Amino acid sequence: MAANKKLLILPGDGIGPEVMREVRRVIDWMDRRRMVTFDVSEDYVGGASIDARGAPITDNCMQAAKDADAILFGSVGGPKWDGIGFDKRPEVAILRLRKELDLFANLRPAIVFDPLVDASTLKADVIRGLDIMIVRESTGGIYFGEPRGVETMANGEKRGFDTETYTTSEIERVARVGFELARKRGNKLCSVEKANVMQSGLFWRQTVTALQKAEYPDVELSHMYADNCAMQLVRNPRQFDVIVTSNIFGDLLSDLASMLTGSLGMLPSATLGAVQPSGKRHALYEPIHGSAPDIAGKGVANPLAQILSFAMLLRYSFEMNEDADLIEKACVNVLGSGLRTADIMGPGTARVGTGVMGESILRELEKLSA
Ligand code: IPM
């Protein structure tokens, strides 16, 4: 089956390029073995784009992102660009992509793969079989709310401020994604905010409650304060199925949840826009981990989160479930065989670098599809 699937690859900074290299090998393998043709283009983003083109993301690149069927993103940022102006920093690239493509639903799964149950800092009994999905709102809240800035007050003292804002439609559309996902999973949605402290939090709770009554009475809905949710995620993470929350709380809780699984280096994510009348839906896929400048260029980074992000891309953007399953299975099997990158080492396992891990995935793909 030949297809013309437009894929934009943005490796970015730090370990981004080296883990993306392993994805390119998987794509090449699919070209050869699964007879799928991707129309792949690649561009600079983040610090790499600042160095090459003078901005964290160019208008050309933004246009390419809008034209693409799916975007595979690496990671951005690093100490090299720390001193740069606030509006020019590498992170602006991902924020601009989310905002201008209206990618409002950031899906961050936290899954414990069986071979890795001992890699977590939590007891195996607490996390075995864990499979939760955090739906993080990603185009609103305090990340983008106005007013924001730093001002000098009448008494001469300075004041920095940001604003948390959420409209009814912003809350409803991301909550709908949560409810729909819950229906396909354990049918439980937990909505997370600080309704005890924040007006916008109370409004969030009321809006989600009304939506459930009107459209999703069949889904079990609960509410939790964000601080309690952080505690519950560590105490008993398996109580959750799907969590829906704001941009900032989702940022925190998804980092926390990812560590339950052993390593930040394992987890993919998808950020989805609305389905347009044409049927097209903007979508960006990226690992949860950052650019990890401390280990960049050493060939030791774990490429699995980036590879699994590609599997998510196949599943959500191209409905290529069989191929996504195959890649996920290959990852689990390679872990099962005892190969580990440094971040997920455990007793009795063998340490390999980025390239050997990628190669082992290819070999496993070969075997599984023979
Ligand atoms: C994430 C990151 C980003 C965020 C940064 C890089 C802007 O932490 O995707 O979680 O805060 O959203």
Ligand code: MG
């Ligand atoms: Mg984050």
